[in-house]
Amino acid sequence: MKTTTWKVLGSFALGTALLAGCGGGGSATPITPDDLCAQKADKECQVVSRCGNVTKPNCVAQRKALCLTVAASSTTAVRKFRPGTVASCVNKANTVYAKTTITPTDLADLDNICAYVFQGDSATTCTVKYDCAGGVDAKICDKGQCSTKVVKNKGQGCANPGEVCNPADSYCANAAGASSPTCLAKALQSEACSATIPCIPTMRCDSGTNTCVPRAMATESCGTSDDCATAAPYCDPYIGHKCDVGLSFAAGALTCVDYGGGGLSTGTGGSGGSGTGGASGGDAGATD
Numbered sequence: 423m424k425t426t427t428w429k430v431l432g433s434f435a436l437g438t439a440l441l442a443g444c445g446g447g448g449s450a451t452p453i454t455p456d457d458l459c460a461q462k463a464d465k466e467c468q469v470v471s472r473c474g475n476v477t478k479p480n481c482v483a484q485r486k487a488l489c490l491t492v493a494a495s496s497t498t499a500v501r502k503f504r505p506g507t508v509a510s511c512v513n514k515a516n517t518v519y520a521k522t523t524i525t526p527t528d529l530a531d532l533d534n535i536c537a538y539v540f541q542g543d544s545a546t547t548c549t550v551k552y553d554c555a556g557g558v559d560a561k562i563c564d565k566g567q568c569s570t571k572v573v574k575n576k577g578q579g580c581a582n583p584g585e586v587c588n589p590a591d592s593y594c595a596n597a598a599g600a601s602s603p604t605c606l607a608k609a610l611q612s613e614a615c616s617a618t619i620p621c622i623p624t625m626r627c628d629s630g631t632n633t634c635v636p637r638a639m640a641t642e643s644c645g646t647s648d649d650c651a652t653a654a655p656y657c658d659p660y661i662g663h664k665c666d667v668g669l670s671f672a673a674g675a676l677t678c679v680d681y682g683g684g685g686l687s688t689g690t691g692g693s694g695g696s697g698t699g700g701a702s703g704g705d706a707g708a709t710d
Contacts, residue, residue: 453505455497458539459489461508465515469681474673481682496540500553504541510558511536523668526647526655534558544568562586576605593620609634624651638665 460482467481497503514535518528535558542553547566554561554568561568562584569584580587580594580603587594587605595618596603608622609615611634615627621634626649628635638644640654641664647657650665658666660676671677 453508455490455493455503458503458508458511459486459493461512462486462489462515462536465512466519467681468516468519469671469678472671472673473675473678473681473683476678476682478682480684484680484682493540496537498540498542500542500544500549501540502542504539507539507541511539523670525668529669574605576607579604590623595619611635640665640667 463482463485466485467478470476470478470481493503514532518524518532521528537552538558540552541555542548543555544553545555545568548554548563548568549566551559551561551563551568554563562571563569564571564586565583567583571586572582572584574580574585574587574592574594576588576592578587579585585594591608592605593608594603595606597606608620609625609627610622611625613621613634614632615621615625615634616632619627621627624637625634626637627633637651638649638654639651644650644657644663644665647655650657654665654667656666656668657663658669669677671681
């Protein structure tokens with residue numbers, strides 16, 4: 423999957439063993455983004471045992487380089503490297519890449535944890551939630567403000583920062599003639615949809631007809647994982663963008679090219695990520 427989000431990072435206790443791995447000899451050398459990427463790459467590259475002819479050193483070199491590029495872009499005027507969060511990211515990567523099949527939910531959870539390695543300290547304005555102070559998911563970035571998330575139901579107002587609509591059935595927008603946004607019903611099957619009018623979770627917006635249609639099943643074509651049904655939730659770029667159960671590795675599989683197999687495939691294996699954060703899954707104005 424070709425993305426710009428942290429989908430390849432992951433916590434074991436941040437103690438003497440981790441510091442020794444980073445600084446050498448058990449010293450208290452501060453952890454750096456280079457250490458983060460070395461540890462993350464090591465956990466990702468446990469998949470080489472399933473890839474057959476791929477070596478771990480080649481995999482680590484490839485994945486570390488990708489991670490370092492991402493780390494550089496994730497350090498901004500607002501967001502700074504937080505060494506104390508490296509352990510949780512590395513551990514999550516270890517857990518995810520130990521799985522036989524990695525689902526989009528696994529990748530999204532990993533993305534979220536690892537994005538917080540580069541976190542801001544804002545209590546007011548934001549572009550994404552990672553600009554905001556606090557722990558993981560302590561705040562969302564909604565309507566440009568760091569806010570506590572308050573879920574509103576269909577028909578309720580959602581004008582204030584932090585007020586987001588229940589993603590199961592509604593989205594935040596102004597009804598026709600209204601001066602203030604409320605939680606409006608998402609479009610049902612065969613109803614009109616668009617970039618601003620989302621479908622209910624079991625449907626996707628067909629770009630050809632601009633109507634809601636059922637999500638794609640296994641082996642059916644997709645553009646992103648959002649197009650795929652729950653039973654086959656991963657839009658797999660390694661098999662021609664078709665829905666299947668998740669990212670997996672095997673001898674000769676194209677996925678292995680992105681993990682030390684030489685060069686990069688069209689999939690890029692979840693990429694190195696950017697940690698910039700994602701949208702709120704249909705809640706207009708909110709950036710979780």
